[in-house]
Amino acid sequence: MLRPIVIAAAVAAKAVGGTIDDGVPDQRYLDHAKSFSPYTVKLEARNGEARLHSATATLIADRWAVTAAHVVHGCTQVRLQVGGEWIDVDRVVVHEAWKDVAGEHDIALLHSVRSFGLGSFPPLATRRPAEGSQVAIV
Numbered sequence: 001m002l003r004p005i006v007i008a009a010a011v012a013a014k015a016v017g018g019t020i021d022d023g024v025p026d027q028r029y030l031d032h033a034k035s036f037s038p039y040t041v042k043l044e045a046r047n048g049e050a051r052l053h054s055a056t057a058t059l060i061a062d063r064w065a066v067t068a069a070h071v072v073h074g075c076t077q078v079r080l081q082v083g084g085e086w087i088d089v090d091r092v093v094v095h096e097a098w099k100d101v102a103g104e105h106d107i108a109l110l111h112s113v114r115s116f117g118l119g120s121f122p123p124l125a126t127r128r129p130a131e132g133s134q135v136a137i138v
Helices: 002-016 026-036
Strands: 039-047 052-061 064-067 074-083 085-094 109-112
Touching: 039 064, 052 074, 074 109
Parallel strands: none
Antiparallel strands: 039 052, 039 074, 052 064, 064 109, 074 085, 085 109
């Protein structure tokens, strides 16, 4: 069951995951994400130094979301704002080939402590696109 999620996550990672350019304010990403509501949500994560990261995540199934690995790697607390309500994340799965920088394999799956309360989710990819091909995320 997780295989289609991982494929979809790999395709969508750069389109949906957090701040890639530190020169761009987090709020710009968050404002853009509002147009994809209710599936694109605000994410807050704290690292061991209690530094707060703000980014976005995309809800892909009940209790599962996807974001960029560089946003949540090494964080001790992650939560998602769904419909104005904060939901804690109890499990973060970072792509095993990610190398601690934005770019290739920069993806993570997030599992929430409870249901998001939505009746449906965006369709997931069922196959991997050819390497180098353009992909539209809708």
